[in-house]
Amino acid sequence: MNRKDFYLFLLTGVSLIVLINFRNLFTDELKYYLPAALMMREGLIPYRDFFFPQMPLSAIFFIPTSTGGWGGLMLSRSLASVLFLLMGYILYIHTHRDRRFLLLYLFNASLLFFMPVAKSRIFISFLLTLIFLLTLRERTPRNLFLAGFLVGILTGVRYVYLLSFILFLPMNRKDMKFFILGLITPLIIPLLFFILSPGNFIFDNFIYHFLLRRNFPSPPFQKVSSILKTIFFPSNLVLLIVLILNYKRSNLKYYIFIFLINI
Numbered sequence: 001m002n003r004k005d006f007y008l009f010l011l012t013g014v015s016l017i018v019l020i021n022f023r024n025l026f027t028d029e030l031k032y033y034l035p036a037a038l039m040m041r042e043g044l045i046p047y048r049d050f051f052f053p054q055m056p057l058s059a060i061f062f063i064p065t066s067t068g069g070w071g072g073l074m075l076s077r078s079l080a081s082v083l084f085l086l087m088g089y090i091l092y093i094h095t096h097r098d099r100r101f102l103l104l105y106l107f108n109a110s111l112l113f114f115m116p117v118a119k120s121r122i123f124i125s126f127l128l129t130l131i132f133l134l135t136l137r138e139r140t141p142r143n144l145f146l147a148g149f150l151v152g153i154l155t156g157v158r159y160v161y162l163l164s165f166i167l168f169l170p171m172n173r174k175d176m177k178f179f180i181l182g183l184i185t186p187l188i189i190p191l192l193f194f195i196l197s198p199g200n201f202i203f204d205n206f207i208y209h210f211l212l213r214r215n216f217p218s219p220p221f222q223k224v225s226s227i228l229k230t231i232f233f234p235s236n237l238v239l240l241i242v243l244i245l246n247y248k249r250s251n252l253k254y255y256i257f258i259f260l261i262n263i
Contacts, residue, residue, distance in 0.1 A: 076118035148182025
């Protein structure tokens with residue numbers, strides 16, 4: 001990346017972030033992650049001392065910036081914004097031979113509007129980006145351990161993202177050994193919270209969400225409407241059409257990455 005390209009990237013990114021950060025000051029950022037991080041900062045333990053229907057790392061990452069009030073909110077959004085810029089820069093320098101993937105990434109509306117806010121989404125996307133780039137590298141023991149380690153951290157943020165291991169399939173037994181070793185290392189942290197309060201941990205992360213969906217189900221038309229609005233949002237529709245027109249089996253992992261980063 002030459003200096004002119006870098007400054008253009010930086011100017012565009014900062015402009016977008018300022019616009020997005022101040023579009024809405026009242027979001028559910030103040031409902032889950034930041035209050036939980038603030039209570040952890042004060043010495044309380046999630047699940048044991050307070051209800052927290054998320055995996056523990058989603059709050060732990062915000063502990064340094066969760067100072068309370070508007071200052072804590074803006075500081076946490078600033079952290080998310082820096083990670084968003086860094087994520088874009090990492091992709092930019094790794095796609096210098098083919099910018100099409102980066103363009104598809106940047107034209108995705110969900111990335112532009114939901115990344116630079118104080119939610120777990122930015123950590124999920126940042127980790128997924130690093131994991132995806134590791135799939136493009138040689139499968140050395142170090143890379144496989146690092147990939148498993150990142151998938152483990154990601155699972156500690158939101159357990160459904162354990163699915164990101166499919167980016168590395170198929171794996172032989174030797175490769176799987178290093179990957180699993182990396183995977184279980186960061187999962188020690190959620191395990192510790194489970195040991196401290198196993199019943200509450202299971203209820204908050206699993207049973208609560210099951211009961212919520214069972215007792216307050218979304219009407220079928222609402223689910224369909226939500227899917228259609230997402231698909232036909234202008235930039236997402238462009239993304240979908242381009243993906244269909246440029247489908248190649250060799251690029252399947254690219255499409256899996258884009259799917260994972262949006263679920």
